[in-house]
Amino acid sequence: MKFAVSYSTPFQGMDPDKLVAFAQHAEACGFEGFYVPEHIALYPGAMFGRMELPTTLPYGDPLDLLAFVAAATDRILLGTAVLLLPYHHPVVLAKRLATIDVLSKGRMRLLTVGLGSLAGEAAAAGVDFASRGRRTDEAIDILRLLWSGDADGVSYSGEFYRFENLTSFPHPLAPLPIHIGGSSRAAARRAAHRGDGYFPGGALSPEERAAQWDLIRTTSARDNLDYTRWAPTDLTPQTVEAFETQGVTRLVVNPATLDDLSAFAERLALTP
Template identity: 60%
Template sequence: MRFAIGYQPAFHGLDPARLLDYARHGEECGFEGIYLPEHVALYPGARLGEMELPPTTPYLDPVDALAFVAAATSRLLLGTGVLLLPYHHPVPLAKRLATVDVLSGGRLRLLTVGVGALPGEAAAAGVDFTTRGRRADEALDVLRLLWTGGPVSFDGEFFAFEDVCAFPRPLADLPVHVGGSSLAAARRAGRRGDGYFAGGLLTPDERARQFAAARAAAVDAGRDPDALEYTRWGSVDMPGSTVEALAAQGVTRLVVSASSADPAEQRDQLSAFARRFGLG
């Protein structure tokens, strides 16, 4: 089992020094990487399930923020949890992501994409909410194609170009995980992703059903289902027995966040977790 940390700017703070302290401390504790979330635009009444998102919630751009974190760390892997892929054009996005990977020494290993769940956010980005799944599928194909360097061409429903070269290339094959809490997300992970980052408040049976669907989709696509990583959220105070149970379900990585808004308590919580599971 691998362990990473999540940072929520709206809760943990927007102070650049606090973000860097959190990341550096996670690295010192032995965590594998750090994940940053994304929302490109919010609006009054935006809801994720039963949770309402205040429209003034401050979300950093995760790619830019990860470049900032990369400059202040040396080992910590960089991840998004999740980057809302349909709201980005894949051609400039391929350049941005490859740039972060190159400048960080190849540490953009935990890139996770999703399709978004807020219709108003899609409208603000100029995207038809009903097409976001197809758009994400196509964007994934475009990213992987561009990262070969080129010249490459593409002719799809949403994106088209001829004889394009995209440099720099990532330092190595850049993994792309798929996040979400639906069967569609699980199947997308199996067909096109390097891993599935399951979210949402779901029953254990639904969790098992989704991971089975991801593996089945991988088989149908001619891919190795055993190569599919399985990431889940965890709590910073979770006991070893819970981790063992999750590992038995096929989980390969847990992402935990400090539950305190106080920087000193955040450090203590991450340190205690690291000691409990022998990180570092």
């Protein structure tokens, strides 16, 4: 089992010293990865489940945050949970992600993308809310196409994006895995057909989780997909075993303090 941490600037703040200290301590404790979330904009009435999101929550740009963390660390992998892919132009995004990967010496390995659930956020980005799934599918294909292109360039013609003979260098040091985040059967199908892994949301029943993972396993042409899950910080070796029996390969926790990071690492016997 691999273990990663999530740092949520809306709740842990944007203090740069605290961010760096948290990432460095997570790395020293032996955590594999460091995740950050994304919202590009909030507004009155924006809901996360049954909770209204305060409009002043400081959601930092996830890729800027990860570049900042990469400069202050050496080993920890960089991830998003989740990057709202339909609100990013894939040609621009391909360049940003590849740049972070090269400058971090190949650590942009935990990219997780999702559709977003706030209609007002889609409107603010100029995206038709109903089209965001199809946009995401095209964007995933374009990212991989641009990262595999040669000096002659690549071309694409889809419903939302079109270009001819484009090149995008630098390429990532190795092909970037693209994990799919979400809480729906549609997200599970996207993971099966286009993803390198699945990272479902936290508010699913055990039966629905099992059904979605079974859908992925039975419809994907691959048998080595990553299966990432959120987990509580009070995990024990016994509860980790329970996750393993469900096929989970990575657990992401959100410790609040450096002491919480240390206690988790000691309890689960993590090693740097």
